[in-house]
Amino acid sequence: MSTEFHVNPDMIVQLYNEISKHFSSQRVRRLAEHLRKNDLSLNQFSVLNIVNHESECSSIHLANMLKLKAASITYIIDLLVKRGLVDRVENPEDRRSHFINLTEEGRKLLVVPEDTADLIQSFEALEQDDLDMLYLSLRVLKNRIIRNDKK
Amino acid sequence: MSTEFHVNPDMIVQLYNEISKHFSSQRVRRLAEHLRKNDLSLNQFSVLNIVNHESECSSIHLANMLKLKAASITYIIDLLVKRGLVDRVENPEDRRSHFINLTEEGRKLLVVPEDTADLIQSFEALEQDDLDMLYLSLRVLKNRIIRNDKK
DNA sequence: TATTGTTATACTCTATAACTATA
DNA sequence: TATAGTTATAGAGTATAACAATA
Incomplete structure (x- = not known):
């Protein structure tokens, strides 16, 4: 990219x-x-x-x-x-x-x-392609961030 | 994608x-x-x-x-x-x-x-490609979400 | 003497009950 | 009579100040 x-x-x-x-x-x-x-x-x-x-x-x-x-x-x-x-x-x-x-x-x-319901509503406003990209981005972010968390 | x-x-x-x-x-x-x-x-x-x-x-x-x-x-x-x-x-x-x-x-x-300093530190843990992708994702999300906010 | 933390006291916030005004 | 909100009072939670124990 x-x-x-x-x-x-x-x-x-x-x-x-x-x-x-x-x-x-x-x-x-x-x-x-x-x-x-x-x-x-x-x-x-x-x-x-x-x-x-x-x-x-x-x-x-x-x-x-x-x-x-x-x-x-x-x-x-x-x-x-x-x-x-x-x-x-x-x-x-x-x-x-x-x-x-x-x-x-x-x-x-x-x-x-x-508040899961409200979050879902926000994400449902996105196109499928954008959902995919956002998911990948957040997954990377999570993996990098969580590594530094204890447990 | x-x-x-x-x-x-x-x-x-x-x-x-x-x-x-x-x-x-x-x-x-x-x-x-x-x-x-x-x-x-x-x-x-x-x-x-x-x-x-x-x-x-x-x-x-x-x-x-x-x-x-x-x-x-x-x-x-x-x-x-x-x-x-x-x-x-x-x-x-x-x-x-x-x-x-x-x-x-x-x-x-x-x-x-x-707390900007702490956020930056988290994002600095990402590779450039991932930063780019995250930025694009969040920009799309922002545009979709903010649209529904008042003012 | 300075620092860590507690006890005693004063203040703030919330709940209850009685009340006023309007529906 | 029921409802929206206020006032007065009591109780719970929090803050402040004076104090005791240890460094």
């Missing part, structure tokens, strides 16, 4: 952002629904997400990431521990601090369900 | 969802940051989004969409009106109810900034 101009990542990012805007509103709605159903605040959910990506995550680190006070982190972690969604593990190198780890229960709550 | 099998929208949705998961955590973080910077709760932001998409939106409708009590909607709308992000307009056909409309100020807060 060849194009008459040089496609660079920036150009794709710009396109991606425009497309992303189209789905933004529904994404927010799905997220809010997911949080409500699982009785999670946005900050609690953010903690689960951060803890999932960072091993040896301390309260201070969470406070910095979320721009919350340490006391709020304590409160949030207390609730999550009580629900069995995270664990507190002692930091052997600093007896003041703890590491926050995601439990299996917590990991289950990370995935926000997609 | 041709493939040895028939690509249908479902297959693309599945791929899309897998890719989407990869960006999910950062998207949540960006949203949380956007809300914090603009002093908005998730429900307040949801109200702005719903009001943006639905003209003649009533309190009752918002309560149904967000699964909140009417009294909570009153509280949220009061705050947003006070900040000049939405207006309350009388419903000429039913003097009990009001329509909630987004103001220009409110519209400015709808867009959640993307």
Whole structure:
């Protein structure tokens, strides 16, 4: 395949952002629904997400990431521990601090369900050739991206 | 372009969802940051989004969409009106109810900034040929999708 | 003394119940 | 009588400030 101009990542990012805007509103709605159903605040959910990506995550680190006070982190972690969604593990190198780890229960709550019906509707607007090309493109993208994900 | 099998929208949705998961955590973080910077709760932001998409939106409708009590909607709308992000307009056909409309100020807060640097990094993992193909695919998708958006 | 994190307190948000106005 | 929405109050969740323990 060849194009008459040089496609660079920036150009794709710009396109991606425009497309992303189209789905933004529904994404927010799905997220809010997911949080409500699982009785999670946005900050609690953010903690689960951060803890999932960072091993040896301390309260201070969470406070910095979320721009919350340490006391709020304590409160949030207390609730999550009580629900069995995270664990507190002692930091052997600093007896003041703890590491926050995601439990299996917590990991289950990370995935926000997609609104499949609406997505399908969007893709159905495409011609067959474009569908084919999009599929191939996304498959390549997935393979390159997922490689860097843990598990 | 041709493939040895028939690509249908479902297959693309599945791929899309897998890719989407990869960006999910950062998207949540960006949203949380956007809300914090603009002093908005998730429900307040949801109200702005719903009001943006639905003209003649009533309190009752918002309560149904967000699964909140009417009294909570009153509280949220009061705050947003006070900040000049939405207006309350009388419903000429039913003097009990009001329509909630987004103001220009409110519209400015709808867009959640993307984390461009991280996106670029993802796309930089692709070969030039794949970049070209992805670009073409997304451009077609954008043109088909955006057509159905208002403004 | 500086840093990590907790306890105590104040504030914000949401739910419930009682109420007003209109249909 | 039923419905749309508001007001008043209580409770849950979150943030702020003062404090204790460790570095």
